[in-house]
Each structure stands twice: as C-alpha cells, then as structure tokens.
Amino acid sequence: MSTSSPVPFGARLAAAIEARGRVCVGIDPHASLLASWGLEDTLAGMEKFALTATEAIAPHVSIVKPQAAFFERFGSRGVAVLARVVEAAREAGALVCMDVKRGDIGSTSQAYADAYMDPRSDLASDAVTVSPYLGFGSLDPFVETARRTGAGIFALALTSNPEGASVQRSITADGRTVAASILDDLRALNADASPLGSFGAVVGATIADPGTSLAINGPLLVPGFGAQGGTVADMQRIFGDAAANVVPSTSRGVLQAGPSATALADAARAANDEVAVLGR
C-alpha cells in the first residue's frame, strides 16, 4: 500500500496552467444553448451537449468547471452524465472544478466533501466550489478532506452577481467586510503553501473595487468573464498584483461556438490566448 501524500490541488493547478494556460471553461448545458446547438431539452440532448463540449474543450485547457445544476435538473440520470463529464475531462488531461456551491453544518458538509472530493465517489473532482455563509468554520470538513485527498476548494467571496454585494460587503463586528474576512481565512490556510495554495476564492470579473487584498497565496476563480461582461481589462483592474493567480472562467462565451468540435476547441484556445496577459 502506498503511503505517499497526494500532490495538493494548488501545485497541480499551477503546473496545469503552465502547461495549458489559465482559462477555465464551464460545462453548462443551458436549455438555450441546447436549442442553439439544434438539440432537444431532454436528458439525451443534454448528454450529447455535455460530452461533445467536454471532449472538444478539455484537451485544450488546464481546468473545466461543470455546473452541477444543469445536470441535476434531469434528476439522477443527469447526475450520472455529470460523472461521465468528470471522467471525460480527466481522460483529456484537464483538472475538474465541480461548481456546486455546497456548504452546511459541519457534519453535513462532510457528506458533501465525501461526494465531491473523495476518490471513492464517481463525482470526485479536483476542486469544488463551497459557500462559507454558514460561517467559515463550517467549511472545516472540506478543508480537512482536501488535505487528505489532494483536492482544493473555491470559497465564494465576491461573486459576479450584483446581488452578492449586499451580503459580501456587509461590515462584520471587527470592522472587516464579510468578503475580507473570508479572504483572510483563506490566506491563513494557504500560509505555507508553495507554489500555490489549494484554498481558493471565487471573485467575479464583474465586481467594482474589491476593497480588500486579493493576495491569498491561492487560486482566484473568476467567473463573469465573457457572457456576463467581464473583460481582461476588468481583471487587471480588480486583481492588480494578484492577477498571476487568476483563473478566469467562461462558460457561454465558449459553448456558444458549438456544436462543431473544431469551433469549440478554437474558442477555448482563443479564450486562453486572450487571458494569457494576466500572468505577465
């Protein structure tokens, strides 16, 4: 039996970005995209969309981000397709961030961590999005499971939707914003990590001034690039010196190029080229 420790997510992500670029492409089988691909809004249509997109895009990017909701809406058979997407992405050499935004009381969070981070589950991914809004400490099971399995987390800090600010920019009893306190907690988890910690934040490409340091020595998953209007210039403004740790994420911006596999691959490569400036 091997006793070697798993390579942490942060180190694996840093190497993947070096090899394949920093863009993350979301696998989001929206009903509207199925229609534009000429597919029916059925389980079979969703399966065709998700696997075509994953097989075309995953060989060209460091990481993909399936949005679980678009699979869950087809019930258990949709979740089975999600497991196949995870498998197909990994076979193509891409990391997988499962976008499920989970978080609950600690004992329930452990069950979510088992589902999405433990290799014994067919939904186990390299990283998972988590919600810290039951208190950062409620994420401990995700943190401990990540350390044990070599997975990572992305905690929602400053999300791309305009409604997020009403909670995330609220001032806590110690005078920090809620988002700043989440970022501080992530920075502490990443304190000794090199080249990159495994405990990341979600920060939208559509936000105004973050109002706090985004340097957490961990990855910054940045949705809102593309269809939601966020640009490379926005990311340079928002992230400043932390831009080197940014993983811009776009779903519809690439997926709308389908159903041609060649066009999807070209769109993924173009997105990668567009954001390459962030690391320089």
Ligand SMILES: O=c1ccn([C@@H]2O[C@H](COP(=O)(O)O)[C@@H](O)[C@H]2O)c(=O)[nH]1
């Ligand atoms: O703050 C957040 C957190 C997550 N998302 C998710 O990212 C994609 C965005 O899709 P686009 O088509 O590129 O707009 C989607 O799955 C969201 O649930 C986000 O947008 N903002």
